[in-house]
Amino acid sequence: MLLPAVIITIIFRYVPIGGLSVAFMDYQTVFSFFEQEWVGWDNFTYIFNLPGFSNVLWNTFFIAVMKIIGNLIVPVAFALLLNEVRHRLFKQSVQTLLYLPHFLSWVALAGVLVDILSPSSGIVNNVLGFFGVNPIFFLGNPDIFPYTLVMTDVWKEFGWGTIIYLAAITTIDPTQYEAAVIDGAGRWKQTLHVTLPALAPVIILLTVLGIGNVLQAGFDQVYNLYSPQVYSTGDIIDTLVYRIGVVDVQFGPAAAIGFFKSVVSFLLIVTGYKLAHRWAGYRVF
Amino acid sequence: MVLRKGKGKQAALIVSLVLIMLTIAACGNDTNGKEQPSGNDSATTTRPENDGPLAKYEPAIELTAMKNLYGDERYLPGDDLNNNVWTRAYAEELGIKVNYKWAVAGEGFQQKVTMSIASNDLPDIMTLPAKDYFTLAKAGKLADLTPYFDKYASDTLKSTLNADGGKQMKTAYVDGKLYGIPQTGGSDATADMIWIRQDWLENLNLSVPETLDDVIEIAMAFRNDDPDKNGVKDTFGIGFQKDLNSGTGSYEGFFAAYHAYGKAWVRGEDGKITYGALKPGMKDALAKLREMFAEDLIDVEFGVKDWKKVGEDIAAGKIGLFYGREGLPWMSAKDAIVNNPKAEWISVPIVSSDGKPAKPATNVTMERYFAVRADVQYPEALIKIINLFQDRINNPKTTMDMLSKFGVDPVSGINFAAYAFGGLDPSEDKPNMYFQQINAVIEGKETVDNIHPEAVRYYNTIKNYMDKGMDKGADPLGWNYYKFLGPESSWKIISHYRENNLFERSAWFGLPTKTMSQKGATLDKLQEETFIKILTGSAPVSDYDSFVENWKKLGGNQITEEVNEWYNSTFEN
Numbered sequence: 002m003l004l005p006a007v008i009i010t011i012i013f014r015y016v017p018i019g020g021l022s023v024a025f026m027d028y029q030t031v032f033s034f035f036e037q038e039w040v041g042w043d044n045f046t047y048i049f050n051l052p053g054f055s056n057v058l059w060n061t062f063f064i065a066v067m068k069i070i071g072n073l074i075v076p077v078a079f080a081l082l083l084n085e086v087r088h089r090l091f092k093q094s095v096q097t098l099l100y101l102p103h104f105l106s107w108v109a110l111a112g113v114l115v116d117i118l119s120p121s122s123g124i125v126n127n128v129l130g131f132f133g134v135n136p137i138f139f140l141g142n143p144d145i146f147p148y149t150l151v152m153t154d155v156w157k158e159f160g161w162g163t164i165i166y167l168a169a170i171t172t173i174d175p176t177q178y179e180a181a182v183i184d185g186a187g188r189w190k191q192t193l194h195v196t197l198p199a200l201a202p203v204i205i206l207l208t209v210l211g212i213g214n215v216l217q218a219g220f221d222q223v224y225n226l227y228s229p230q231v232y233s234t235g236d237i238i239d240t241l242v243y244r245i246g247v248v249d250v251q252f253g254p255a256a257a258i259g260f261f262k263s264v265v266s267f268l269l270i271v272t273g274y275k276l277a278h279r280w281a282g283y284r285v286f
Numbered sequence: 287m288v289l290r291k292g293k294g295k296q297a298a299l300i301v302s303l304v305l306i307m308l309t310i311a312a313c314g315n316d317t318n319g320k321e322q323p324s325g326n327d328s329a330t331t332t333r334p335e336n337d338g339p340l341a342k343y344e345p346a347i348e349l350t351a352m353k354n355l356y357g358d359e360r361y362l363p364g365d366d367l368n369n370n371v372w373t374r375a376y377a378e379e380l381g382i383k384v385n386y387k388w389a390v391a392g393e394g395f396q397q398k399v400t401m402s403i404a405s406n407d408l409p410d411i412m413t414l415p416a417k418d419y420f421t422l423a424k425a426g427k428l429a430d431l432t433p434y435f436d437k438y439a440s441d442t443l444k445s446t447l448n449a450d451g452g453k454q455m456k457t458a459y460v461d462g463k464l465y466g467i468p469q470t471g472g473s474d475a476t477a478d479m480i481w482i483r484q485d486w487l488e489n490l491n492l493s494v495p496e497t498l499d500d501v502i503e504i505a506m507a508f509r510n511d512d513p514d515k516n517g518v519k520d521t522f523g524i525g526f527q528k529d530l531n532s533g534t535g536s537y538e539g540f541f542a543a544y545h546a547y548g549k550a551w552v553r554g555e556d557g558k559i560t561y562g563a564l565k566p567g568m569k570d571a572l573a574k575l576r577e578m579f580a581e582d583l584i585d586v587e588f589g590v591k592d593w594k595k596v597g598e599d600i601a602a603g604k605i606g607l608f609y610g611r612e613g614l615p616w617m618s619a620k621d622a623i624v625n626n627p628k629a630e631w632i633s634v635p636i637v638s639s640d641g642k643p644a645k646p647a648t649n650v651t652m653e654r655y656f657a658v659r660a661d662v663q664y665p666e667a668l669i670k671i672i673n674l675f676q677d678r679i680n681n682p683k684t685t686m687d688m689l690s691k692f693g694v695d696p697v698s699g700i701n702f703a704a705y706a707f708g709g710l711d712p713s714e715d716k717p718n719m720y721f722q723q724i725n726a727v728i729e730g731k732e733t734v735d736n737i738h739p740e741a742v743r744y745y746n747t748i749k750n751y752m753d754k755g756m757d758k759g760a761d762p763l764g765w766n767y768y769k770f771l772g773p774e775s776s777w778k779i780i781s782h783y784r785e786n787n788l789f790e791r792s793a794w795f796g797l798p799t800k801t802m803s804q805k806g807a808t809l810d811k812l813q814e815e816t817f818i819k820i821l822t823g824s825a826p827v828s829d830y831d832s833f834v835e836n837w838k839k840l841g842g843n844q845i846t847e848e849v850n851e852w853y854n855s856t857f858e859n
Contacts, residue, residue, distance in 0.1 A: 029421065033406075052808050052840055115595060119587055140590040228528045229814035230589040230822065236811070244807035251803065 024260040028252035044257035051241070061237040064147050064218040069211045071155040076162025077204060081192055083163065084170050096167065099160030111225035114153060115140065146231040154222055162207070169203045170196060205277045212273040213266040238262070333664070334381075339440035339673045343381030349667060350387050350409035351707055352402070354654070357391030360700050371692060372706045375678075380670050384411075384707060410662045411671070411707065414466065416797050419458075419655040423465040429658040429665035432464045438669040442676040446470065450713035456856050457652050457796055466657035467672055467708065472715030473650035473791060475612050478539030479779045480637070481619060483606030484630040486513035486521075494632070498543040498574075498639040501607070505583045508606050523583030525608035526575075527596040530814060534618060535588075535596040537575075538647050539609035542790070543639040544571040548817075550647035551849055553793035559850050561842065562647065562792075563813060569830045570639070572820045579821050589818055601625055609636070612717075612776035615769035620762065627759035631769065633776045635783065646783060649792035656708040672708040679703060680712060686739040693740075717770075718784065720744060721777040728752075728773060748772045796856065799848035805841030812836060 024044055026037040048054065079099065086092040102110075117123045120136035130136065139149040173196065181191050220239035227235040242258050245251055278284055334341040353367070361370060367386050376382045387409045390398045399418055402408050414422065422428050439447075447455045447470055454470045480495065482504070487493070490511050495501045505523030507513065513521055527535035530548040537548050547562025554560065562568075578584055585591070585599070599605045601621030614620075614631070622629045638644040656672065658665040678684060678692040694701045703709050720741040726732035727745055734742055744767050751757075751764025752772075758765045771777050783789055798806060816833040819825035 032425075033404075047804070053811070112595075115587075115590055121585075121587065138586070141587060228590050229811070229818045230528075232811055232815045241807065244810070 021256065021260050021263075023252055023256035025257075026253055028256070040253070044253040045261070048254055048257055048261070053236075054241075056233070057236050057238055057241050060147070060234055061216055061218045061239075064150055064223075064235075064237060065215050067147065067151040068154050068219070069208070069214065071151050072158055072162055072211070073204065073208055075155050075159045077166055077200065079159060079163045080166030080170060080200075081196060083167060084196070085188065096160070096164065099163055101160070102157040103161050105157070107221040107225045110153075110157070111222075114226065118149065140226060141228070141230050143231045143234045146227070146235045150219070150222060150226065150235070153226075154219060165207070166200060166203065169200055173199045209270065209273040209277050213270045215269050216262045216265055331664075337437075339438055339443075340380065340670060340677065342379060343664070343667075346377060346381040346383050347664060347667065348383045348385060349411050349662070350385050351411045352398075352409045352413060353386055353389040353707065354395040354413055355389050355391035356704055359704055360698070362695075362698065362700065367705065370705045371702050372675075375674060375692075376671060376707075380667070380674060382667050382671060384671070408659050410659055411668050412657050412659070413469075413708070414655050414657055416652050416655060419466055419657060420460060420797055422657070423460040423463075427660050428465040429660050429662055430463050430465060431467075431658065431665055431669070434666040434669060435464055438666045438673070440673040440676060442681045443669070443673050446676055446680050446710065446712045448713070453857070454650060454652060454713045454795075458655055459856075466655035467669070467710070468652055469654040469656065469708075469710045470713035471650060471711050472713060472718075473648040474715045474718060474780050474784070474789070476648045476650070477646035477780060477783055477789065478536050478542070478609045478611060478636055479633045479646070479776060480539065480635070481608055481610045481614055481631060481633050483508075483513070483622075484632045485628060486606040489513050489515055494634050495637055497637050501637055502574075502578065502583075504607055505578065506581070509581075509583050513606060514603055520604060522585045522599065522605050523578065523581075523607065525596050525600060525605035526584055526588045527591050527593050528589050528818075529592065530817070532593045533611040533613060534593040534600070534608065536609040536611070539636040539644075540575065541568065541571045542636055542644045542646055544568065544574075545642065545644070546571055547647045547790070547792075548813075550649060550790060550792035551794035552790060553853070559793045559846070559853055561837075561846060564834055564837070564842075567639075569827065572817060572830055573827045574639075575821050576823060576827065580823060589822060597621070603629065612770070612780060615766050615776065619769070620766060623758050623765065624762060632774065633769075633779050635779050635788075643786070643788060645788045645790040647790045647792055650713075650795050652795055652797075656710075668708065672710065675703075675706045675709045679709070682738065684739060686742070689739050715780075716740075717777045718781060721771050721775065721781055724748060724771055725773055725778075744771050793853055794849045796852045799845060799852060801841050801844040801848055805845065808840060809837055809842060809845075812840065 023037075025039055025041060027040045027043070028037055051057075083092055083095060086095070118125055118139040120126050120138045120141075125139070126134075126136045137145060139145055177195050177199075178191055181195050186194065216238060218237040218239065220237070220243065223235060223237050224240050224243065227240065238258060242255055245254060331343055331345055331347050334343060359367075361367075365371075367373075367389055368384075373384050376384050388398060388402075396415055399415060403418060403422065408422075408427070419428075447467070450470075450473075454468050458464055458466050458468045480501065482494070486508060487504070490507045490513055492504055492507055493500075495504055501524070508521055509523035510519070512519065525535045526537065530537055538550070541547050541562070544565075544567030546565035546568035550562040551559050552562050552565065575584075579586075585596075585605075588596070591599075596605065596608070597618035600608065600618040601624075603622060603626055610619075612633075614633070619631045622631070636644045636646050656668060658668045675692075678688050690696055691702070692706075693703050719738065723732065723737035723741045724745045727734055727737060728749070734745065737745070747764055747767045748771065751761050751768050754761065754764075756765075756768070769775050812833060816825065816829055820827055820829055
């Protein structure tokens with residue numbers, strides 16, 4: 002019975018690894034896979050020698066890490082808060098509303114965001130202005146742009162994480178809370194000593210899996226929101242590859258970048274897993 | 287896929303090959319190509335006697351084809367892509383049965399082409415993106431049309447292709463041989479002009495700009511003197527957006543005041559081609575824009591707005607002065623009059639910062655070529671199919687009935703021309719001719735009977751609009767055509783450019799050169815970033831000098847060399 006699953010996994014997960022060899026080819030679409038010219042490390046040399054590549058790499062890393070952190074803290078916090086809500090209908094509608102932005106595409110959202118984040122007429126700056134804050138150019142100021150990316154991404158995606166954590170919370174044995182109450186624990190102490198420790202494995206699992214995304218800063222989002230003004234802090238590997246690709250379809254360099262990202266992700270996942278094991282005694286295998 | 291007996295090893299190879307294909311979407315199995323008919327399966331067919339541009343094959347031949355769609359195609363009841371007015375005409379008049387193997391709209395088209403090439407599954411006649419055309423031609427996968435072109439291309443097709451002196455046509459030659467027919471098009475429509483709210487000018491007692499200083503003066507007034515008289519300072523001086531290349535809120539027209547260009551390649555009198563952004567005037571142009579930005583004449587948010595967003599500002603009556611192209615009467619300028627029928631737009635030629643006339647840049651992109659697979663029996667069939675389109679649509683002798691049947695159907699509004707294979711427009715814009723003809727009739731120098739039926743259609747709309755007192759609110763379509771082809775239209779400005787020989791036609795319009803593909807993205811980033819930083823004041827104007835140095839060093843010099851080489855090898859032999 003296991004065989005079909007194994008075969009499918011091999012076909013769709015292991016065989017494709019062969020495609021990594023494109024990273025070492027001067028790939029021309031008119032020729033078949035086996036007629037391609039091998040160029041060794043040329044594609045890698047080309048990518049790493051692109052002017053400003055280190056800057057782009059740093060932007061990618063910075064934005065992705067901030068997103069991982071934001072997408073860890075905010076959903077946990079919201080799950081804990083929502084868990085305390087007694088009114089069922091209210092709880093569920095909030096949960097659904099938080100989840101909704103997840104379904105919007107960045108193309109549509111970008112148009113909306115340019116308007117609501119506008120320093121002159123946007124609602125966000127109007128509200129801030131009410132409190133005496135000078136208009137902030139969220140999308141045009143290179144110092145602020147990465148944080149705008151992180152905030153909008155967390156806003157869009159945290160509803161999803163919240164649902165996972167809420168689900169995890171419901172699996173906690175109620176007798177533990179009863180025991181805590183008998184020991185004299187209030188709401189806060191219960192959260193601190195029962196809920197959070199029970200959530201730890203899920204948090205660690207999601208974080209370990211998330212670490213693999215450390216070079217995925219989110220192409221859709223960045224591409225639709227950035228502009229030449231914020232290239233210095235907003236240009237990421239994927240947008241750079243896209244621009245290279247649009248000028249000319251260069252499969253070799255694109256595959257090389259993909260290969261590079263995979264290797265980095267793999268190393269980080271292994272490291273993250275080892276750390277999780279050491280610190281939290283958590284193992285997947 | 288059929289596996290042949292007794293070829294176990296090969297079968298295993300094919301299986302693994304297929305698996306790999308699944309993963310990288312775009313690699314092929316040439317070695318085990320499918321055995322497909324070469325297209326002309328009726329072996330009894332011979333070339334017709336008295337063979338010529340529109341001679342019919344008896345019995346009919348069949349050709350497979352592929353097509354890029356616009357995505358908004360509609361059909362008459364009972365019709366579809368493989369059965370419509372054009373496919374029926376190909377079958378009845380040329381004896382060619384065209385079967386579309388696939389047709390895709392938008393970006394999917396390129397992917398599908400890449401797949402077809404990679405899997406060696408090309409149809410008999412093809413619409414190919416430029417890059418694929420050249421790769422396939424060099425790989426020997428396309429039929430050489432050189433021996434057929436002279437004999438089979440109709441006079442209309444030849445004049446359509448030669449309207450620009452054959453420049454675009456010449457790009458189709460690979461090592462002296464013709465492997466395809468380029469989808470030609472005009473480039474006049476890419477020239478910038480200045481769009482101004484006439485009613486705002488009148489409110490402030492300003493006149494039409496003749497120099498760049500006038501433009502800046504108007505921008506100042508539009509920003510500070512409440513041109514829409516609503517008592518609120520809610521208007522911008524001049525509209526720009528974030529991209530160097532754009533049809534609305536363009537920079538090229540502004541740069542041209544300093545005889546520099548953001549993207550165009552300029553061929554000097556010495557025959558050398560240089561990049562427009564390196565022209566000496568560019569530094570002054572950027573410094574001037576920086577000054578204007580500092581004086582608050584430009585929206586502080588222009589750097590995050592694309593042309594659509596700026597279009598919204600234009601439509602909302604916040605922008606009354608900007609550089610743009612001929613199509614504005616159909617776009618945001620139209621939205622502005624729909625929102626506010628008092629809005630009055632005029633277009634004027636771009637202006638110069640010194641005494642030397644400013645020349646607007648034009649560019650043409652060779653996007654597609656029509657070609658035939660190498661092993662097709664009758665390659666000239668492609669030329670015949672293209673001839674038919676020319677005969678029906680671009681033929682000077684065509685009739686209104688013909689145009690309604692094969693072009694835009696006045697009853698259903700369907701544009702049948704979109705289903706034609708190999709539909710191509712003259713390499714000079716048709717609106718030029720229409721503008722001349724329509725206005726000759728309006729001035730009484732010509733009669734309606736003597737002008738092209740398509741021009742008659744536009745003339746009637748314009749005449750009707752003028753006769754009824756030019757009421758924009760009641761007849762916005764009349765306004766569209768009046769501002770587009772009428773006596774005060776955007777094509778009048780283009781005809782002014784033409785008459786005074788004012789076009790700076792970008793000298794390079796080939797496939798991206800080798801270095802361009804490798805370094806283009808980097809250089810574009812460098813340019814866009816430097817320009818916008820200078821404009822917004824976050825970098826000193828002197829950064830322009832280091833941009834020039836870096837641009838040259840990072841591959842620009844090599845690209846310039848390659849562009850010159852391309853030009854010389856394409857046109858100078």
